[in-house]
Amino acid sequence: MLIPAEYRLINGSWLDVVPACLYRARANNHARQLARADWLIRNRSSGSYIATMQASRVRFLNRSPAPQQWLDAVGELLAAADGSIIYLPLSDxxxxxxxxxxxxxxxxxxxxLSAVPEPVQLEYAGRDCFRRPLWLVxxxxxxxxxxxxxxxxxxxxxxxxxxxxxxxxxxxxxxxxxxxxxxxxxxxxxxxxxxxxxxxxxxxxxxxxxxxxxxxxxxxxxxxxxxxxxxxxxxxxxxxxxxxxxxxxxxxxxxxxxxxxxxx
Ligand SMILES: [Zn+2]
Structure with a gap:
């Protein structure tokens, strides 16, 4: 389960989840939802913000109904947060x-060079010199x-x-x-x-x-x-x-x- 006090980045195949307090809203109408959330769920490919989580409640940031593939991906992401999967498959x-x-x-x-497996979980290691969150195992x-x-x-x-x-x-x-x-x-x-x-x-x-x-x-x-x-x-x-x-x-x-x- 995701515990807010732990500053972790969890990777899924499509999505990742990060502590909401470390990231700024990119649209004014998302600021309030983000400020109240524990977690922010992003599209890994585009970097766009998809949804927030407060306690275990997922709320999508766009009004349109979430396509089933996104709901499935969020389920996959939460399952990965239990620590049972260490690396994402290289087939991704x-x-x-x-x-x-x-x-x-x-x-x-x-x-x-060899393909480098990506860890599912990363730890917050402070901010880098550009003030971005720094993630490491x-x-x-x-x-x-x-x-x-x-x-x-x-x-x-x-x-x-x-x-x-x-x-x-x-x-x-x-x-x-x-x-x-x-x-x-x-x-x-x-x-x-x-x-x-x-x-x-x-x-x-x-x-x-x-x-x-x-x-x-x-x-x-x-x-x-x-x-x-x-x-x-x-x-x-x-x-x-x-x-x-x-x-x-x-x-x-x-x-x-x-x-x-x-x-x-
Ligand atoms: Zn380098």
């Missing part, structure tokens, strides 16, 4: 790859909080630029670039295909420091980066794409993956 990615005309197996072989969220505190104690400020991102978010990047005239091949040279980003795992964080541009190579010259190099491993974090990495992915000094640790 097929429609996205079909839209891009992408052969996922061939892509995986060429890139050396539970253990990564705890490790991130401990690491920030330790950095702060050493006089170093680290902040999250981005944490968990869904394959639909990644798909949005592709759709926008295609509209601007890029080919899927061009985009794949810079962005992982939807379903293949470490950010889908809820274990990856792009880390920055105040006053520096987000996700730029110059991050490597900051005290924050030297601190991470010396200390991140103690908290279970590892840089995924160092210079000259085996994946041939460009150097990303800001991108760190929580791989767990028995040292801390």
């Amino acid at each position: 990615l097929a429609p996205l790859h079909a839209e891009l005309d992408l052969d996922a197996d061939a892509y995986s072989q060429q890139s050396g 539970y253990d990564a969220a705890k490790a991130w909080a401990r690491m920030r505190t330790a950095a702060e104690a050493d006089g170093v400020r680290i902040q999250a630029i981005s944490g968990y991102r869904s394959p639909y978010y990644q798909m949005g990047i592709f759709r926008r670039k295609i509209i601007r005239g890029m080919t899927v091949g061009d985009i794949l040279a810079v962005n992982a295909a939807p379903g293949f980003s470490e950010h889908h795992s809820g274990r990856a964080i792009d880390i920055g420091t105040p006053g520096e541009p987000a996700a730029q190579e110059c991050f490597e010259n900051t005290p924050a980066f030297s601190w991470l190099n010396r200390n991140a491993a103690r908290f279970g974090f590892r840089m995924s794409y160092p210079r000259g990495n085996a994946h041939g992915i460009s150097y990303e000094p800001w991108h760190w993956l929580w791989i767990g640790s028995n040292q801390s």
Whole structure:
């Protein structure tokens, strides 16, 4: 069951549910309903707000009667909240790859990247540097909080630029670039295909420091980066794409993956 005090994001195949208090209404006529709600249910693909929940009562945000497929999806979502399902099936990615005309197996072989299973449940880990809610899997969220505190104690400020991102978010990047005239091949040279980003795992964080541009190579010259190099491993974090990495992915000094640790 969903307990309001727990700040969690629950993923279903179509929909997700997030604490209503963390998100702003996008339409004036929804503000009151959202303010009274415990939970907000969104369409994962478009990001649009579908319904709210107060106690266990679901109210759709649009007046028109909810189609049966939405009602079924809400039922599926609530069932997923009991923790019995850990990851969403990778088969959910097929429609996205079909839209891009992408052969996922061939892509995986060429890139050396594997499809990344998406967790059903994510934990609120504060806000990122853009004031958006930051979502991570539970253990990564705890490790991130401990690491920030330790950095702060050493006089170093680290902040999250981005944490968990869904394959639909990644798909949005592709759709926008295609509209601007890029080919899927061009985009794949810079962005992982939807379903293949470490950010889908809820274990990856792009880390920055105040006053520096987000996700730029110059991050490597900051005290924050030297601190991470010396200390991140103690908290279970590892840089995924160092210079000259085996994946041939460009150097990303800001991108760190929580791989767990028995040292801390
Ligand atoms: Zn990243």
